[in-house]
Structures are given as structure tokens and as C-alpha cells.
Amino acid sequence: MAQGFRTTGLGTVHDGGGDRPRGLRGIPAVYGLLPLRVFLGVTFVYAGIDKLTTHGFFDSSGPGSIGDMMRGVRDSAAVPALVDLALKSPGGFGLAIALGELAVGIGTLLGILGRVAAAGGALISLSLWLTVSWQSTPYYYGNDLAYLMAWLPLVVVGAPVLSFDSLLPGRRRRAA
Template identity: 50%
Template sequence: MEGDAMMEGTRDAAEPADFGAQPAATGPASPGGAGRAARAAQRRAFAGRYALLPLRLFLGATYGYAGLYKLADSHYLAGAGDPQSFYAQSLAAKAHSPVGWALAPALHQPTFFGLLIAFGELAVGLGTLFGLWGRIAALGGAVLSLTLFLTVSFNISPYFLGNDLPYLMAWTALVLAGTPYLSVDGFLAGRAERDRRRGLDEEAVRRRTVLDGSIAAVALGGAGLLVGSLTATFVRRKPKAGTAAPSAAKPVGGGGPKASVAVADVPVGGSATVADPGSGDAVYIVQPRTGQYCGFSAICTHAGCTVNPPKNGQFSCPCHGSAFDAATGAVITGPAVKPLPKYTVTKDGDRLDLGPLQS
């Protein structure tokens, strides 16, 4: 059955060469007219055969790069102490997602699920680029896109500003079409047809195709695992200077818990990260100008992603590109329309204490 499924993903239904052409005119046709019609039919057939190739290359390269990008990012698997980590992003999405309950396993085992997603994206990308078990690879891409849509992009309004739903539709096209041309699938299918014409038994053809496809999958998967591991080991980017992990809430005097950081941890133009004692959300304490301290929620007001620490006077959201002023929290670039919530920050000796939410 597995062999049937794979072979089904590599064969196209036969179509007449003049599919989509206008009915031929009655009466004798000139040799020149017949030649032009034949060449036009060939061009249409060529275009139809490779129509999805640009989409396939784009999706394969994008998902392969996305997997390597995650493995190279030191923040991705940093855990609860880093607002840019997989854990922090999942926790932020949980409150806004219609399937937030399904994120509980990922929050309990963030390293396992983070690696699963990164290597899953890499496997989908490689399988799509090389056209190996193309429908299965495309189905994996569709599942990943659907997961991101339900967790990250579901509440984006209007819906077309989110990018995960278009990716889902693009993967659906490859699930339906497979990767029959310029691909390992196409090579195996072509060889199987030649074996049939030579009179080879159908069961032997199927067995040979499944075996060689499995060998190719193991080889490609091993290469992807090696590249991903080397990327995680040697290319992993170091955290940028000027950021600090969230500090624990500390009791001050006889009052309730307060979040506090050292003044030295907040350079001009940089930030330190604390946790809101009430909600647990990450908050950036920043010093946009010398001696001016304020705090901003790290949760993007667009879809609930965690914005990056300030750079060049801006907070940027990695999910959909919104940008906020690091001195005021105001929206600079959409799709977000609301500013980041602002907190008061008071200086107490060599410490900065997070105050109440202002807006």
C-alpha cells in the first residue's frame, strides 16, 4: 500500500496534447498554420507541466531555511528565561489561540517540540526541493502551516495580513499535484514505467520503487540531520548585547512582589527583561535616552507574539513585521494598530523597579 501511495504521487493522468485549445477550423489547413498550432500546443503542455515548479522551489527553500534559522538562533531553545524563545512564544500564543489547550505538551517539553518543529521544517524543505515523496512532504508542510495559523495567526484581522493561511493553501496545491517532474519521484516513476515495458512483474516494480525511495529518504534525512546538527553546534548565534533574562519578582519592603533589575543592566538604547508580577508576561525595561527609563510589554498587540528587544530605537515583531517606537511604544509599522502597553519605572539607588501598568 505504501508503494501504491508513493507511485500515485508521481504519475499524472494523461491529457490530450491540445487540451484547452480552440476547436480546429474546418477546411484545409496550411502547413505553416499546422506548425504554429503544434508549437503552441507544445508550449502550453510545457507550461502546464512545470506550472507548480516555482511554488515548489519557493516553499522548499523557505521551509528548509526556516528550520536552519531556528537551529542557528541561540534564543530559540533558551527556555522560559528568554522572551524570544520557543517556550515564550508558545506561552504568548496560548492565550489567544482557539487550540491553546493543545500547546500544553509543548510548554511541558519545549526543547523536544522546538527541535521537532525545526527539524520537521528542514525535512519538509528538503523533501520538497528534491521531490522525494513529494505529497508526504507537502502534507507535512500543510500541517505545520495549519498549526501556525491556529496558534499565531488566527486572530489577525483582516485575515489576509497573516502569512500562515496562504502557506497552507500553497502546500495544499502540492499535496494535490505531487512532485512528478525534475524530482526523485519523477525519476522513480519513469524507471518503473520502463520496467513494466520490459515485462517486469508489477510486484517487483513496486518493491524496487519502494526500496530505492526509502534508501533515498534515509540518505536525504541523514544529510538534513547532519546539516541541522552542525548548524546548531557551530553556527548558533550568540545573544545580542544589551538584553538580560527576566528577573524574578522580588519583595520590596512590606508590599507585594516587585520586578527589579540593576541600572547597569539597562544601557542607553538597550533593555533588560522582567516579568510582570501580576500576569507573568515579559516586560522590557528600556533607557531610550540617558536617564530616561520606562517599561513596555513584550507582547505584540497584533497577534500576541513576543517582540524582539529594542534595536535602532524600535521593537520589531518577528511574526508579522509590526514595529513600535522604543521610547513611546507607539506603532511605527503595522499590521498592529495599538501601541505596546507602557509601565512606569522608578529608580531606587542602583536598581530599577517596575511600576504599575499605565496604558
């Protein structure tokens, strides 16, 4: 039975035999999702920091405030109840999103609980798609749906290489 490529440590590739490509041809199988992981991680870290450092973002009203943005999308959202929930405490909701984006981005970049971080990123993207970018026409103009789809492979695979997850003893045993 073919076992294929496995990883241990910080990305050491082991070929378990079988009909999988060996050597350089096997690298894409192991490292193929790394660029996506880096892109999503950097993007979410940036988005979190941007929100935390933007003057007036956490205000209930005013230019650039989360409150005004949420009121502006409420009637066109797929799930207006989510917007209503956010409007109960716009500043708290904005802070939760910013800190969530920061945690997801750092977790994804460093490979700390990679699948959990990716699931958090997918959840954030899903909630933003159902509220903020739902009214985008045609649907593919809204970026949150694309981010949601980009998170899904990382939810399935996690961060098996160049990550703290790959250093965990249980992870190394499974890979060996």
C-alpha cells in the same frame, strides 16, 4: 479519450493526444507548480536552519525563546490545547518544528516523496495558524494560512517533474 500531458524521467513531456495544447503551450501545464515548489522548499529549509542556529530559541524562557513565544500566544490561540502540549517541552517542540521544516523543505525541493513532504508542510502551517498566527486581524495578515493554502496544490500533484519521485520505476510506468 484525451490523455493530455504526462511526464517521465526528470521532466520529459509527452503529449498523449487529444485537445490539450501541444508544444510550448503545454509547458505551463507540466511545470506550472515548480516555482511554488521551489519557493516553499527554500522557505522551509531556511526556517528550519534559522531555528536551529538561533541562540536561545529552544529555551523554555528568555528573549527569543520558543517557550516565551508559546506562552504569549496561548490565550489567543484557536486551539490552546496545542499550545499547552508544546509547553510541556518547549525545546523538544521547537526542535521537532525545526527538523520538520528542514525535512519538508528538502523533500519539496528535491521531490523526494513530494506529496508526503507537502502534507507535512501543510500540517506544520495548519498547526502554526491555529496557534501562533490565529490572533492576526484581519485574518489575511497571518502568513501561516497563506502557506497552508499554498501547500494544498502540491499535496494533490506532488512533484512530478525535476524530482527524485519522477525517477522511481513505479512512477515512470504510470506516466508511460
